[in-house]
Amino acid sequence: MPAEPSVSARAKPSDELQAVALEQFATRGFSGTSLQQIADVAGYSKSSVLYHFASKEALLDAVLTPAIDEFGRILDAWISDASTDAARQAFLEAFVDLLLRYRLEVHTFISQGQSLEDVPVVARANATILRMAEAVCPPEASVEDRLRFGIALGGAAYTLTADLTFGSGMTTDDAATDVELRPALVHIISELLSPVPAHAVPASTR
Amino acid sequence: MPAEPSVSARAKPSDELQAVALEQFATRGFSGTSLQQIADVAGYSKSSVLYHFASKEALLDAVLTPAIDEFGRILDAWISDASTDAARQAFLEAFVDLLLRYRLEVHTFISQGQSLEDVPVVARANATILRMAEAVCPPEASVEDRLRFGIALGGAAYTLTADLTFGSGMTTDDAATDVELRPALVHIISELLSPVPAHAVPASTR
DNA sequence: GCAGTTGCTGACCGATCGGTCAATTACCGT
DNA sequence: ACGGTAATTGACCGATCGGTCAGCAACTGC
DSSP, rough: OOOOOOOOOOOOOHHHHHHHHHHHHHHHOTTOHHHHHHHHHTOHHHHHHHSSHHHHHHHHHHHHHHHHHHHHHHHHHHSSSSOOHHHHHHHHHHHHHHHHHHHHHHHHHHSTTTTTTHHHHHHHHHHHHHHHHHHHHHHTTOOOHHHHHHHHHHHHHTTOOOSSSSOEEEOOOOOHHHHHHHHHHHHHHHHHHHHOOOOOOGGGGG | OOOOOOOOOOHHHOOOOOOEEEEEEHHOSSSTTTTHHHHHOOOOOOOHHHHHHSSHHHHHHHHHHHHHHHHHHHHHHHHSSSOOOOHHHHHHHHHHHHHHTTTTHHHHHSSTTTTTTSSHHHHOOOOEEEHHHHHHHHOOOOHHHHHHHHHHHHHHHHHOOOOSSGSOSSSOOOOOHHHHHHHHHHHHHHHHOOSSSOOOGGGGOO
């Protein structure tokens, strides 16, 4: 047997390192995380980290690229589509799924997008977020509408990784809580991004 | 004339340093900001910074303490009060004023509260936020209600300092935009924290 | 058996980190 | 004129930073 087929074998070293690095970047911050820390947590030497990734910045790039790529993908799908209400709803759900699946990545470039703006992948992320803002808020949108978008985005990124979590852990990647989180997130974000007027909320939701 | 009375004289050095440090901490992060950077921007030497503040952490403490103190103050005022709707509304407006006035401080310990949790002043901030969460969300609150609180908090902290600002600068401390921001923020946060049912919003607000 | 590749490591490098210290300057009341 | 205090600084310290490099196993194809 040349390679272990399905028995949950040791993941590829570069994947382990990316996972560890992502967690550290999200919690300690990029500049607050040293290559030595990543190596220690992952059980490698610092040299090994730099063998798999050309630099600390390249490691950040590798870690964030999948999330930002998919983000751009679902955003483009929505923009190219006719802007029906159904398409908007589909995008919103895809966006929430993205938030849940890539919560650490999102948190990383939401909360550090300013300080890391000269890192190419983060610049792409910022540009994509700006595109989404333009797509969500029509050019003549009010200050309040823009505020709503920012709060939905930053709030989701913050809450999904807040470790204190105000009572019960939603940061643990427990799939069971995620299925509880998803509809609530869709509801809240939909409410934030929709012009308030008369939201038909069935009284049963409370 | 022993001291310049009102002519906008040079601010006290320690105040200048605090202002510069706060801006750097909020934008580059605490660990991403070096004492040398602060000294350079403020026009002092690194030694001078350490003359006015015993350590980098003491500087962070001095910078954040006023905001967290006032935060605790308005929260206690609300909690001790009978929980009438009027008191809740008053707290909410005081809270929004606090967000606007101390936006950089809030952003700092919201987005770095995890990595700096062993810094005393940040620990106090985290504890106060937790107290507010318990005050806002009754113990039996649903996951969605807790989500709403987190999104309101993290979203406001993020949006008020997001430099991209999705179209128009709300990060510039322009008092004119602040008076435009305040009612919108009160409205959105009130909407997020209020159990949805029937929010009496006069139609004129839109 | 042996060259080549892959994965990994310790030793090392210059730069920068937060922080200490002694010296210097400026200003104060007397 | 003078002693004392406050403010500021450069020189310096050990530690750690991101990164380079040569070497060492282990496995490969031949």
